Amino acid sequence: MDNNSDNTFFQQDESHVDIKHEVKKYLRFWPWFLLSVFITLSVAYIYLRYSPRIFQTSTKIKILDESDGLELPTSAFVFKRSNINLENEIEILTSYRIIEQVVRELKLNTTFQEEGQIQTSQLAELPFRFDQHIQPDSITGNYQYEILVNDSNFEVKDVKTDEELIFQGHDSYSKSHNLPFDIKLNNHKILSSIKGKKYVVNLFPIKPAILRLKSKIKTEPIGEVSDLLMLSMTSESTAYSERVLDTLVSVFNKDGIYDRQKVSKNTLDFIENRFIFLAEELDSIEVNKKEFKQANNLVFLETDAELSLQKRTQSEEELFDIENQISLVELIKDVLVKPNTIGDLLPSNIGLENGNVNELISQYNLAVLEYNKYVSSGGINNPMVKQLSTTIDGLKSNINGSLLSYLNQLKVARKQFEGRNSKIRGEVGSIPEKEKLMRAINRQQKIKESLYLLLLQKREEAAINLAITEPSIKIVEYALSGSRPISPKSNIIYAAAILAGFLLPFGTLYLFFMLDTKVHDKKDVERVVKNVPIIGQIPEVKDKSKLIFEDPNDRSILSESFRILSSNVRYVLPRKDSDDGQVIFCTSTIKGEGKTYVSINLSLALSSLNKKVLLIGADLRNPQIHTYSTKDKNALGLSNYLYDTKIDWKQILIKGFKNHQTHDVLLSGSIPPNPAHLLTNGRFDLLIEEAKKLYDYIIVDTAPTILVTDTMLISHLSDIHVYIVKANYTEKNLLEFSKELNESGKLKNMAYVVNSVGASKSHGYGYNYGYGYGYSEQN
CATH class of the missing domain: 3.40.50.300 (P-loop containing nucleotide triphosphate hydrolases)
Structure with a gap:
């Protein structure tokens, strides 16, 4: 039989991985896998037993766009947003300024915990009365106090100084102390449930509290084109999270209302200042009119100039409108040229008939409000503040330019009307000069009276606007907490424990097999x-x-x-x-x-x-066959035969195993100095x-x-x-x-x-x- 067939017979195909063989390698260690799974499940159980339960709390709000609702006659004085930018609202919601108001209102730089045997859990408030005397801004360092509830007293320990105070009757008001708070058990019925428990009060500076809360609150829009926002946070105490989120929504709503009320208030202040000036002018005109009539004995105009007077009256009315507009322009210019800060607002919609000027004034007021808001939240060096400052300067320049242009138009029109009035006055030349002067006085009086009435109306509108300012948001859903904790997730922990229980011994064995360099079969x-x-x-x-x-x-x-x-x-x-x-x-x-x-x-x-x-x-270098027989290591053998030509190898054979009669052994013989030379001298081939x-x-x-x-x-x-x-x-x-x-x-x-x-x-x-x-x- 040829060698190829032999090799084919004994050699197996190893082109694929023997899955069964690999699995059996690991299954032999099944007790270790079971032990590992048991240990990891035990660790998972202990972890789930003592790890804090984290709950998620969320609230939903809708950012209101006033243009969508019912518009009152006073809407000209209300801060309006034609388009809602949710990204801006999110930034404002989580801004340091808004969060600071929440922290100060709830005194969140004071936290409460219940200390257990293994873990400490967070509390929204203590189960007994707690009155904090120190203001949040006065807390400059970290302080911690432990309150142990005993049968008849409170035992309070200052962790920082190890000073201990005991308040008999569970009342700290009856004893003088230097603690920054007072505690008292009002309801003694709950004593049995809290007796022996230890509570921890932590006081720390307000800035870390603000930054900590700021990092916890997550805000995201609901949907892609919706104007709804969802605010969420996680905490051990659901009552704490719900109180924080509801307060945050309330603070944000009040902040928006305050912005819009500020516009109406500034308008009221401006009108009140103008009232004083107009009242003085009207009094002066009335006095002049009375003195002029008494001095010149003026009564009425003659009816024979009725037609001419009608024409002149119509012309004068038109001139009156122009004069009225010029007065309003001069009024606004006076406000513009006064030295003021960049955050002051301009009066809007006071009767100007130039739509471009009114639109610029509205844009200017919107920019000022945005500027004030970003200065408050980000500081004067905020890039958005600088950009808005540039925008305000540009708008002010545009307003001034538009007013000058409009004023020039009015003066040209006034000049035309005055020319026409001169022609009409020529037609009524029979009217006494004194009567002409009287009409001039009446005209000035009418202008001031109409302006006074207009401002009076606008003041009432601004006052109504201030009283009925619409909210910034609508609460879609108050803060709600899930009934199940989001962390730790027991099913995931147990699944991971089982997986780890298998992977740990598997990885160890895999590493051992990979590093094993020995042949095994x-x-x-x-x-x-x-x-x-x-x-x-x-x-x-x-x-x-x-x-x-x-x-x-x-x-x-x-x-x-x-x-x-x-x-x-x-x-x-x-x-x-x-x-x-x-x-x-x-x-x-x-x-x-x-x-x-x-x-x-x-x-x-x-x-x-x-x-x-x-x-x-x-x-011949390391002979070992003699160890399995009774012969000595140096007994005659192969080396002696190869070296000495006189030795016949057949004569030095031995019977090493008595039960095998057909078996002969030729030992190695003495260890020679040159085995390679002996093996190649030809005698081994002959043997x-x-x-x-x-x-x-x-x-x-x-x-x-x-x-x-x-x-x-x-x-x-x-x-x-x-x-x-x-x-x-x-x-x-x-x-x-x-x-x-x-x-x-x-x-x-x-x-x-x-x-x-x-x-x-x-x-x-x-x-x-x-x-x-x-x-x-x-x-």
């Missing part, structure tokens, strides 16, 4: 060397007294394994036409892999088949040729291949090289060396034997040679 050999057959696996024998196959009829696991090996060796040996015996070299990569052990037992297994077998100890005529099998125990070249020097004499690999001893990287020997042809017709299989039960390699045949380890 034939699969490890097959992964590296794919074209060399593995003809046997020799199990590990614990009982050192049963290492040799002494009884040909033995039925132990060791005997059966070597019978299988001998059968496979005979199968892979090349077929010969002659009756000459066949030569089997047993070698290995390094010493200690069991080549001598395998050589002896393989020879005995072949001898048990009534075959004539010669065992030769060709490892093999002679032995092949006398024996069926010649088993040669050779030297390790990686240490010396002895084996390669005589390898041409072998029909098959049995290469020994020891489980849990041979390094996997050494297989590359044997692979190279085979591929280069230095060792022809190689076959592997894995020795001591089962030495590492940690890898799940177990083999029972007695399965199904009734064999056991008993002889």
Whole structure:
């Protein structure tokens, strides 16, 4: 039978991963997996038992756009937003200024906790009366006080100074102390439920409290085109979170209302100042009119100039409107030129008939409000503040330019009307000059009266606006907390614990297997060397007294394994036409892999088949065959024969095993100084040729291949090289060396034997040679 067929028979396809084999490696350690899962589940249970429960609280609000609602006649004085910018509203909601108002209103730089045996839980408030005397701004450091509730008193300890105070009757008001608060138990019915408990009061500066709350509040729009916002925060105490969110919404709403009320208030202040000036002018006109009539005896106009007077009256009315507009323009210009700060507002919609000027004034007031808001929240150096300052300056310049342009138009129109009036006055030249002066006085009086009435109306409108300012937001849903905590999630924790329970031992084993460099069975050999057959696996024998196959009829696991090996060796040996015996070299990569052990037992297994077998100890540097016999290490052997031509090798053979009569042994002999020279002097070749005529099998125990070249020097004499690999001893990287020997042809017709299989039960390699045949380890 040719070698190709042998290799095909003994070599398995390793192009795929043996899943069953890999799983069995890990399943052998199933107790460790169970223990690991038990430990991780226990840790998860303890964690869930004592970790704080975190709840989520949320509220929903709608940002109101006033243009969507019912417009009152006073809407000209209300701060209007035609478009809602939710990003701006979110920034304002979570701004330092708004959060600061919430912290100050709720005194959130004072926190309460209940101290348990293992964990401390947060409280929204203490179960008894607590009155804080120190103002939030006065707290400059961190202070902590522990309050222990006893049967008859409160025991308060200053953690910072270790000072302890005892308040009998659960009342601190009855005793003088230097604590920044007072406590009192008003309802003694709850004493039984809080007795023995310890509460912790923490006081810290207001700025850290603001920053801490600012980081906790999350604000996000609901939907992409909606004007709804959802505010949420997480905390151990749902009452604390709900109170904070509801207060935040209230503060934000009040802030928006205040902005719009400020516009109306500034308008009222402006009108009140103008009233004083107009009242003085009207009084002066009335006095002048009275004195003029008394001095000139004026009564009524004659009816004969009625038509001309009608024309003049119409012209004067038109001139009156122009004069009225000029007065209003001059009025606004007076406000513009007065020295004022950038945050002052301009009066809007006071009667100007120029739409461009009115629009600019509205834009100017909106910009001033935005400027004041960002200065309050971000400071004067805020980039948005600087941008708004530039915008306000530009708007003021535009307003001034528009007023000048409008004033020029009015003056041109007035000039035209005055020219026309001069023509009309020529037609009514019969009217006395004194009457003309009287009409001038009346005209001035009418202008001032109409302006006075107009401002009076606007003042009433602004006052109504101030009283009925619409809210900034609509609360869609008050702060609500979930019934179940969002953290920790027990199902996720337990799932992670189970996963970790499996992954920890798996990862450990995987790392151990990955770092393991030893060969454990034939699969490890097959992964590296794919074209060399593995003809046997020799199990590990614990009982050192049963290492040799002494009884040909033995039925132990060791005997059966070597019978299988001998059968496979005979199968892979090349077929010969002659009756000459066949030569089997047993070698290995390094010493200690069991080549001598395998050589002896393989020879005995072949001898048990009534075959004539010669065992030769060709490892001249480290002979070991003599240890399995009664002969001395220096007994005559192969080295003596190779060195001394007078010695006949047949005369120095021994019978090492009494139950194997067809088995002879040629020991290694004395250790020579030059083994390589002796093996290549020709006498070893002659010995093999002679032995092949006398024996069926010649088993040669050779030297390790990686240490010396002895084996390669005589390898041409072998029909098959049995290469020994020891489980849990041979390094996997050494297989590359044997692979190279085979591929280069230095060792022809190689076959592997894995020795001591089962030495590492940690890898799940177990083999029972007695399965199904009734064999056991008993002889």
